[in-house]
Amino acid sequence: MSRNGSIGVGLLGLGVVGSQVARVLLEKSERIAQQVGRQVTLRRILVRDRSKARDPLVPRSLLTVKASEVLEDPAVGVVVEVMGGEQPALDYLRRALSSGRHAVTANKEVMAKHGPELIALAEEAGVHLTYEASVGGGIPIIGALRNDLLANEVTSLHAIINGTTNYILTKMAQEGLAFETALGQAQALGYAEADPANDVEGLDAAFKLAILASLAFHTQVRGHEVYREGIARLTARDFQYARELGYTIKLLAIASRTDDALLLRVHPSMVPLGHLLAKVDGVFNAIEIQGDLVGQVVFHGQGAGALPTSSAVAGDILEVARSIASGRRPVRSGILNSRLRILPVEEMVTQYYARLTVTDRAGVLAQIARTLGDLNISIASVIQKNADPTTQTAEIVIMTHPAQEASVQQAVRQARALDVVREVGSLIRVEHWS
Numbered sequence: 001m002s003r004n005g006s007i008g009v010g011l012l013g014l015g016v017v018g019s020q021v022a023r024v025l026l027e028k029s030e031r032i033a034q035q036v037g038r039q040v041t042l043r044r045i046l047v048r049d050r051s052k053a054r055d056p057l058v059p060r061s062l063l064t065v066k067a068s069e070v071l072e073d074p075a076v077g078v079v080v081e082v083m084g085g086e087q088p089a090l091d092y093l094r095r096a097l098s099s100g101r102h103a104v105t106a107n108k109e110v111m112a113k114h115g116p117e118l119i120a121l122a123e124e125a126g127v128h129l130t131y132e133a134s135v136g137g138g139i140p141i142i143g144a145l146r147n148d149l150l151a152n153e154v155t156s157l158h159a160i161i162n163g164t165t166n167y168i169l170t171k172m173a174q175e176g177l178a179f180e181t182a183l184g185q186a187q188a189l190g191y192a193e194a195d196p197a198n199d200v201e202g203l204d205a206a207f208k209l210a211i212l213a214s215l216a217f218h219t220q221v222r223g224h225e226v227y228r229e230g231i232a233r234l235t236a237r238d239f240q241y242a243r244e245l246g247y248t249i250k251l252l253a254i255a256s257r258t259d260d261a262l263l264l265r266v267h268p269s270m271v272p273l274g275h276l277l278a279k280v281d282g283v284f285n286a287i288e289i290q291g292d293l294v295g296q297v298v299f300h301g302q303g304a305g306a307l308p309t310s311s312a313v314a315g316d317i318l319e320v321a322r323s324i325a326s327g328r329r330p331v332r333s334g335i336l337n338s339r340l341r342i343l344p345v346e347e348m349v350t351q352y353y354a355r356l357t358v359t360d361r362a363g364v365l366a367q368i369a370r371t372l373g374d375l376n377i378s379i380a381s382v383i384q385k386n387a388d389p390t391t392q393t394a395e396i397v398i399m400t401h402p403a404q405e406a407s408v409q410q411a412v413r414q415a416r417a418l419d420v421v422r423e424v425g426s427l428i429r430v431e432h433w434s
C-alpha cells in the first residue's frame, strides 16, 4: 500500500454480511474516496466454495479459497473478517494484526472470548482493530462506548441484544403463543437458525454483554463470566400473569457495578410495561446505559440483517481508512488491564416472580409463606390463579420484595420438597431500575 495510493481491503467471507459490505465498497467507491481522501479498493475475498452463485456485482476474479492470498497480499492493508465462528477466524485475525494489517471484525464469539488478546496484539502492532458490528448490528454502540461515553463512570447497562429471542418473546406476549410455536415461526422467517441453541439459551447475548461490559466498565470481561439462563421454560401463562401484574418478559442482558465488582447476567426478566425496553419489540435491539455524566441514554435499532450490519462494518472500514489516509496512529482501546471482581449471581438482590402448582386445600399458603419467611424472603403479593378440580390443584403466583438470589434458590429447593407443592413452574427475576 503506497503512501498516497489506494487503501486495499481484503474480505474474509462473502455471506449475508460480506456480500453487502462488498456491494457498499463497490457501489459507493466514488463517495468513499472523497470522504477518505484516498481510493478504498476491494482486492481479494476469501470464501469456502468458489463455485457458489454470488452477487453479480462482485467480480469472480477477486474470490479465493486460500486465506494466505488475502492475508499475505501486499496490496491488502485492511482485513475485514465476516466469516463467523471461532476458528479459523481467530487465527486469521491474529495473522492479519501481527503482520501489521488493520482489522475489522463482526465476530462476537471471537471478541467475547479473545478480545483482550486481540486488542493487545493490535496495540503492540500499532494497527486498528474495530468491531462495531459484533454487537447490535447497525446500532452504533461500540463507537459510542469507545469514544462518546468514555469520560463516564457507567453504573449499569440493560440491553435487549438478541433479535431472535426478542421476536419469540414478543410473539408469546402479544399472541399468547407457546414457546415452540413462536420459535417455529421465527425459524420459518429466517430469524432463528435450524439449531437455535445459541440464541434461546442466551449464549449469543452473553457474548455481546461481555463485549459491551469490557468497554463500559474499562475492564476485561469474557463471555463465560456472564451468568445466563435461556427462554425455553417460559410459558404463555407467565406472559398473561406478567401483564396482569403490569410487566412484560424480556431476555435482558444486564451489567451493573458496585464499588469494586461487576454483576453480569443474561436471563428472562420482568420489565415494567411503562419502561422503554418493554416497548422494544420483534427483532429490534436496544441498549440502555446509565453514566454519571450522561445520565440515561438509550440506543435502539436493527440488531441484525445484511443492510444494518453492513452499515457498521463499512463504517469501521471508513474509520480505519480515514485514519490511514491522515497518518493518524490508532487510539487506545479504553479497556484497562485491571480486572473488576465478578460477583457470583447468588449475591444478587432483586425481586422475584414465582409460579407454583400446589394442592388445593387450606393451609398451603401458610406453609409456603413460612418457608420463605424462614429464609428472610418477604412476600409482596400472592395471587391464586386457576384451580383444577380434577387434579385438586391450584396455581399461585407469588411476587417477593427484594431478596437475595441464594435465599430464593434455597426456598425453591425447600418448596419443591413440600408435599403440597406439585411444581415450581417458573422463577423470573423482576427488574426495576431508573
Ligand SMILES: NC(=O)c1ccc[n+]([C@@H]2O[C@H](COP(=O)([O-])OP(=O)(O)OC[C@H]3O[C@@H](n4cnc5c(N)ncnc54)[C@H](OP(=O)(O)O)[C@@H]3O)[C@@H](O)[C@H]2O)c1
Pocket (backbone or CB within 6 Å): 012, 013, 014, 015, 016, 017, 018, 046, 047, 048, 049, 050, 052, 081, 082, 083, 084, 085, 087, 088, 106, 107, 108, 133, 134, 137, 303, 304, 305, 306, 309
Ligand atoms: N447476519 C447478520 O445479520 C449478522 C449480524 C451481526 C453480526 N454478524 C456476524 O457477521 C459474521 C458473518 O455472518 P454472516 O451472517 O454473513 O455469515 P454467513 O452468511 O454464514 O457467511 C459466512 C461467509 O464466510 C465464508 N466462510 C465461512 N467459513 C469459512 C472458512 N473456514 N474458510 C473460508 N471461508 C469461510 C463463507 O463462505 P461460502 O460463501 O463459500 O460458504 C461465507 O461466505 C458472523 O461473525 C456473524 O456473527 C452477522
